[in-house]
Amino acid sequence: MNKDMLKLGSNRSIIRELFEFSKLKKAELGEDKVYDFSLGNPSVPPAECINESIKDIITNNNDTYSHGYTSAQGDNNVRDAIANDLNKRYNTSYKKENIYMTCGAAASLCITFKALVESSADEILAIAPYFTEYKVFVEGTGATFKVVPADLDTFNINFDELAKVITKNTKAIIVNSPNNPSGVVYTKENLIKLSSFLNEKEKEYNHPIYIICDEPYREIVYEGNVVSHIPSLYDNTIVCYSYSKSLSLPGERIGYILIPDKCFDSKDLYLACLGAGRAYGYVCAPSLFQHVIEKCATYTSDMNEYKKNRDLIYNGLTNIGYTCVQPQGAFYLFMKSLEDDAYKFMERAKQFNIIVVPSDNFGVKGYVRLAYCVSDTTIKNSLPAFKALFDSYKK
Amino acid sequence: MNKDMLKLGSNRSIIRELFEFSKLKKAELGEDKVYDFSLGNPSVPPAECINESIKDIITNNNDTYSHGYTSAQGDNNVRDAIANDLNKRYNTSYKKENIYMTCGAAASLCITFKALVESSADEILAIAPYFTEYKVFVEGTGATFKVVPADLDTFNINFDELAKVITKNTKAIIVNSPNNPSGVVYTKENLIKLSSFLNEKEKEYNHPIYIICDEPYREIVYEGNVVSHIPSLYDNTIVCYSYSKSLSLPGERIGYILIPDKCFDSKDLYLACLGAGRAYGYVCAPSLFQHVIEKCATYTSDMNEYKKNRDLIYNGLTNIGYTCVQPQGAFYLFMKSLEDDAYKFMERAKQFNIIVVPSDNFGVKGYVRLAYCVSDTTIKNSLPAFKALFDSYKK
Numbered sequence: 001m002n003k004d005m006l007k008l009g010s011n012r013s014i015i016r017e018l019f020e021f022s023k024l025k026k027a028e029l030g031e032d033k034v035y036d037f038s039l040g041n042p043s044v045p046p047a048e049c050i051n052e053s054i055k056d057i058i059t060n061n062n063d064t065y066s067h068g069y070t071s072a073q074g075d076n077n078v079r080d081a082i083a084n085d086l087n088k089r090y091n092t093s094y095k096k097e098n099i100y101m102t103c104g105a106a107a108s109l110c111i112t113f114k115a116l117v118e119s120s121a122d123e124i125l126a127i128a129p130y131f132t133e134y135k136v137f138v139e140g141t142g143a144t145f146k147v148v149p150a151d152l153d154t155f156n157i158n159f160d161e162l163a164k165v166i167t168k169n170t171k172a173i174i175v176n177s178p179n180n181p182s183g184v185v186y187t188k189e190n191l192i193k194l195s196s197f198l199n200e201k202e203k204e205y206n207h208p209i210y211i212i213c214d215e216p217y218r219e220i221v222y223e224g225n226v227v228s229h230i231p232s233l234y235d236n237t238i239v240c241y242s243y244s245k246s247l248s249l250p251g252e253r254i255g256y257i258l259i260p261d262k263c264f265d266s267k268d269l270y271l272a273c274l275g276a277g278r279a280y281g282y283v284c285a286p287s288l289f290q291h292v293i294e295k296c297a298t299y300t301s302d303m304n305e306y307k308k309n310r311d312l313i314y315n316g317l318t319n320i321g322y323t324c325v326q327p328q329g330a331f332y333l334f335m336k337s338l339e340d341d342a343y344k345f346m347e348r349a350k351q352f353n354i355i356v357v358p359s360d361n362f363g364v365k366g367y368v369r370l371a372y373c374v375s376d377t378t379i380k381n382s383l384p385a386f387k388a389l390f391d392s393y394k395k
Numbered sequence: 396m397n398k399d400m401l402k403l404g405s406n407r408s409i410i411r412e413l414f415e416f417s418k419l420k421k422a423e424l425g426e427d428k429v430y431d432f433s434l435g436n437p438s439v440p441p442a443e444c445i446n447e448s449i450k451d452i453i454t455n456n457n458d459t460y461s462h463g464y465t466s467a468q469g470d471n472n473v474r475d476a477i478a479n480d481l482n483k484r485y486n487t488s489y490k491k492e493n494i495y496m497t498c499g500a501a502a503s504l505c506i507t508f509k510a511l512v513e514s515s516a517d518e519i520l521a522i523a524p525y526f527t528e529y530k531v532f533v534e535g536t537g538a539t540f541k542v543v544p545a546d547l548d549t550f551n552i553n554f555d556e557l558a559k560v561i562t563k564n565t566k567a568i569i570v571n572s573p574n575n576p577s578g579v580v581y582t583k584e585n586l587i588k589l590s591s592f593l594n595e596k597e598k599e600y601n602h603p604i605y606i607i608c609d610e611p612y613r614e615i616v617y618e619g620n621v622v623s624h625i626p627s628l629y630d631n632t633i634v635c636y637s638y639s640k641s642l643s644l645p646g647e648r649i650g651y652i653l654i655p656d657k658c659f660d661s662k663d664l665y666l667a668c669l670g671a672g673r674a675y676g677y678v679c680a681p682s683l684f685q686h687v688i689e690k691c692a693t694y695t696s697d698m699n700e701y702k703k704n705r706d707l708i709y710n711g712l713t714n715i716g717y718t719c720v721q722p723q724g725a726f727y728l729f730m731k732s733l734e735d736d737a738y739k740f741m742e743r744a745k746q747f748n749i750i751v752v753p754s755d756n757f758g759v760k761g762y763v764r765l766a767y768c769v770s771d772t773t774i775k776n777s778l779p780a781f782k783a784l785f786d787s788y789k790k
Binding site: 001002003004005006007008009010012013016019020039041042043045046050051054055058059062063064066067068069070071072103104106107108109110111114115116117118133136137139140142248249250251252253265268269270271272273274275276278279280281282283284285286287288289290 | 396397398399400401402403404405407408411414415434436437438440441445446449450453454457458459461462463464465466467498499501502503504505506509510511512513528531532534535537643644645646647648660663664665666667668669670671673674675676677678679680681682683684685
């Protein structure tokens with residue numbers, strides 16, 4: 001069999017591994033005795049629109065509509081609804097032809113990479129810290145995955161580092177803002193600078209360099225931080241979106257790829273995405289949830305809950321003495337490890353029934369990620385454990 | 396971008412293309428004036444269990460259960476329910492550890508191929524006539540796709556041809572019974588012969604050769620034809636299953652991969668499938684429909700409807716004078732084209748508002764496939780059009 005796949009299946013994503021560990025631990029100690037900050041599983045329930053729409057759709061339509069195949073690119077009305085929603089949000093003029101429905105952000109990214117990559121020389125760049133699975137998705141297509149080291153001061157894009165990493169083989173750069181794991185929202189200035197930088201590189205290398213926006217956290221943003229619509233700043237932008245986080249539907253695998261007309265070769269790129277989806281066995285995005293999105297595209301879960309959690313955990317941990325990046329969006333807190341080796345810190349935290357993800361797999365050393373999409377009770381109850389963990393380093 | 400993917404996206408599956416053509420034609424002429432036999436979209440509604448379970452699950456559980464991430468391999472209770480159902484049907488002793496939940500048969504197949512294939516020299520075989528997308532799925536992994544020519548008398552496996560096609564590079568052979576497009580159920584004798592043949596080849600080549608069963612039509616079978624459980628006949632068997640057809644849920648993308656313990660290297664193979672699913676961006680199978688399957692795994696749609704359709708169309712067409720393979724299972728009829736070139740026959744049929752799929756893409760020349768998972772009214776109304784089409788060849 002394929003040894004790379006065996007390795008990928010055996011060395012599970014550290015996040016998934018901690019998720020499994022936590023399930024066992026909770027079964028042993030009880031749900032409320034384990035402070036699991038490992039997984040980005042939204043804690044805020046979906047808007048009422050979701051379950052109401054499900055009932056409405058299966059009650060008032062025939063089953064072929066509700067559960068039958070849609071076109072590979074997705075149902076027309078669904079894609080219309082999404083285009084309309086985007087146009088209202090961003091003052092754009094997208095049409096259904098710009099949208100390809102997918103089984104969530106992971107599928108969107110894998111399909112986009114597969115559509116773009118021609119050979120193993122092709123490079124796709126991520127900016128550290130970055131979501132661990134990008135490497136898996138890019139290498140799954142046979143391409144080369146390269147990392148732009150982090151700017152540990154601002155957690156925005158470090159252009160000196162980017163200039164060192166980019167080459168004529170660079171096909172695309174992934175931009176993930178609000179960022180998983182740092183919780184930082186890239187500033188508009190930073191993104192405009194990226195746009196200029198890439199425009200120059202496109203001229204120098206004489207081929208397009210795509211920005212691939214992975215933006216499942218687009219709607220989760222605090223205190224007037226603004227998530228720029230990158231296609232409005234840079235023509236060759238492909239957006240990979242998922243409703244997992246904004247509508248609290250991570251298990252349902254529903255999202256889309258947006259390929260604006262301004263994108264170089266946009267029509268062919270759309271077709272290549274359709275081809276890649278076909279080669280990967282994505283026949284169509286789940287039909288019931290396509291129809292749900294048609295009805296709920298304009299909704300989000302109650303984002304105030306995440307804001308409350310953010311304040312609770314950020315203030316709680318900094319008061320104890322931890323150093324944390326203040327989250328501007330998403331539901332992740334990036335916290336400095338209390339020792340150089342974040343894995344060792346993770347292991348120590350486990351002894352206090354605290355589950356956090358070491359930053360090494362995000363392309364940065366010496367931090368841990370806390371997914372604070374948990375109940376406020378979990379956060380409150382975890383603080384004494386965090387204090388004890390902190391104190392254990394004083395001894 | 397990737398030229399192969401562009402080609403795959405541009406030259407859509409002929410079935411999907413006809414599906415799109417039919418939608419346009421129906422919009423022009425009216426639903427009842429187009430006799431569309433292109434797509435295997437189940438016409439029989441799901442068992443009541445499906446929509447009842449959906450309502451039950453979303454009403455009586457928290458949303459994290461209903462819509463949240465499951466483990467990558469699927470929810471434990473769901474996999475238990477499926478193992479139990481299989482054990483009752485086939486007198487086996489599968490456990491949840493043998494089952495990996497997927498987004499339908501296409502995903503099951505793509506993931507299995509990706510898990511097995513190590514290099515472009517690796518060969519995966521299909522027996523003609525075969526489901527068109529196998530070629531796309533196999534070549535998507537970089538492997539070589541090879542076809543065992545059809546036995547046009549029995550539409551079972553032609554061992555003389557298989558002996559010519561198999562080589563030391565053969566990793567696996569796909570077995571699809573009841574067969575799409577022929578509607579034939581492979582006999583137990585034929586499958587036992589395949590088992591012996593492959594056992595000898597495994598010894599000769601000194602490596603396992605897997606049978607990959609693609610069996611979404613397992614439950615759709617007529618008049619006492621029996622679909623053998625191939626893992627009981629041949630150890631190195633991997634089953635790729637989907638509930639698309641048996642439960643009439645093709646748009647929901649829900650199925651599984653079964654890797655029995657007897658399978659060579661079964662534990663590693665399971666992990667390699669998990670790895671392949673990860674590399675293709677399949678985070679987990681859709682969660683709500685996983686839970687639905689837990690409740691409905693023992694059910695099927697009303698198969699009598701397909702039987703009635705089968706009789707109606709087979710008798711109707713043979714009475715007109717067409718030569719058809721009598722379907723023993725699935726909901727496809729394989730009919731001889733009235734001219735050598737099945738594409739030309741398809742085009743002529745379109746003039747009579749009849750939509751059928753030429754057999755060339757199924758690896759056989761001179762036939763068309765009719766998916767009779769349509770209303771009986773469509774079949775009845777289509778017969779005069781089929782008669783006119785038949786008569787047009789007499790002129």
